Amino acid sequence: EAQLVESGGGLVQPGGSLRLSCAASGFTFSSYEMNWVRQAPGKGLEWVSYISSSGSTIYYADSVKGRFTISRDNAKNSLYLQMNSLRVEDTAVYYCARGGREQDYWGQGTLVTVSS
Amino acid sequence: YDLTQPPSVSVSPGQTASITCSGDKLGNKYVSWYQQKPGQSPVLVIYQDKKRPSGIPERFSGSNSGNTATLTISGTQTMDEADYYCQAWDSSTLRVFGGGTKLTVL
Numbered sequence: 001e002a003q004l005v006e007s008g009g010g011l012v013q014p015g016g017s018l019r020l021s022c023a024a025s026g027f028t029f030s031s032y033e034m035n036w037v038r039q040a041p042g043k044g045l046e047w048v049s050y051i052s053s054s055g056s057t058i059y060y061a062d063s064v065k066g067r068f069t070i071s072r073d074n075a076k077n078s079l080y081l082q083m084n085s086l087r088v089e090d091t092a093v094y095y096c097a098r099g100g101r102e103q104d105y106w107g108q109g110t111l112v113t114v115s116s
Numbered sequence: 117y118d119l120t121q122p123p124s125v126s127v128s129p130g131q132t133a134s135i136t137c138s139g140d141k142l143g144n145k146y147v148s149w150y151q152q153k154p155g156q157s158p159v160l161v162i163y164q165d166k167k168r169p170s171g172i173p174e175r176f177s178g179s180n181s182g183n184t185a186t187l188t189i190s191g192t193q194t195m196d197e198a199d200y201y202c203q204a205w206d207s208s209t210l211r212v213f214g215g216g217t218k219l220t221v222l
Binding site: 035044047095097108 | 146148150152157158159160163164169199201203205210211212213214215216
């Protein structure tokens, strides 16, 4: 069965950087589009970024455009999110999720806390 | 692009729950629905407006027309108590979630 495991979350000061990783297993990672979705404490889901199976097409939510970079390494079955210039409002659980139009598998999430 | 959901819906066990999701010309987009229980990751329950993933009970169904998509849970069970999120997709919308609806079964 498909499995997604996020890592890399933690406490960072405003203006700092963090790199999230998502390790995929149980399916042919290189065949699937992937996304990052976040959820602030007590709030709803917010789509963050999308990457096509080859990595050639990338989209970002306006709230993170210019600060976050999504990437993937199909040889390592891994998805990444480089987060720079972090803001307090970026505090959230970050999920990686498989799929294009709909997301059929989700990881357990990794918590990012931006605070001084 | 905004999707609007009611913050909360209440239903008695065994009754039918309907959760709406509204957006401009939503019927022209693909809609998915996700269930999220406290402390857990979201689970896809409906995709492409009305399709059910493997393992999702038949009591979950969906529709989408005009400006409104609806998730219907027939014969609601206490285990269905959760937050539900709609999501719209098309080439211009990208991926946007509704604000979520807390379903209470009591």
